[in-house]
Amino acid sequence: MENATAAHAAVRTDGHTRASVVEYILERGPITAGEIGDQLGISAAGVRRHLDALIVSGDVEVAPAPKLADRGRGRPAKRYQLTPSGRGQLRHGYDDLAVAVMRRLRDVGGESAVEDFARDRVAAMVGDIDRGDNAERTVEQIADALTAAGFSATTRRVGAGVQICQHHCPVAHVAAEFPELCEAETAMFAEVLGTHVQRLATIANGDCACTTHVPIVDVDNVKTVGAQPAPMADSKQEEER
DSSP, X not given: OHHHHHHHHHHHHHHHHHHHXXXXXXXXXXXXXXXXXXXXXXXXXXXXXXXXXXXXXXXXXXXXXXXXXXXXXXXXXXXXXXXXXXXXTTOOTTHHHHHHHHHHHHHHHHHHHHHHHHHXXXXXXXXXXXXXXXXXXXXXXXXXXXXXXXXXXXXXXETTEEEEEEOOOTTHHHHTTOTHHXXXXXXXXXXXXXXXXXXXXXXXXXXXXXXXXXXXXXXXXXXXXXXXXXXXXXXXXXXXX
């Protein structure tokens, strides 16, 4: 009896740890086994045991290796990310109902009704954010608002801009059929930031994260950071002036 109880406790602990591994990959992936272990307080070997099981079940995969130009010296550590199947395990129980409601809304009100709903939905999340002089800080506020709404969003500086990375989408199953939800997000980001933004990837399309690129404007110099300098006037023209 004691052995059975101990075995049950071990299985329960194992399941809890594996769920934590999945949750951390969701929020931070692609990520290495060592980084997961540091966060959870277990060895990298222990993490790999869970990762191996998740790979066999089809819920986790090894992320593509970075481009040669982005690599440091030595062989890069493997990084892991959730598969579309793994994300499917996190689907909300009301997804099917939400899709049915959206279909009915389109039948009754047409495409414009769906578009209006999508815009009102994202406006409720980020529409009240005030755009200040610091665009990067505004991007951070957008990410915080998205995280509060269940999107597990982070930001990262990339070249001449910042990317908003949404590591989870609680409405991905719905957005796969109704891309208006994603389009409304992109349009609202642009409106809040007062600049053009570019959606690079979406979970609804099978990507590992929803990624939006935001160019950062140097307010002091009134130009886009990283933009090519304006060509100098021809010296002959200057002399003629």
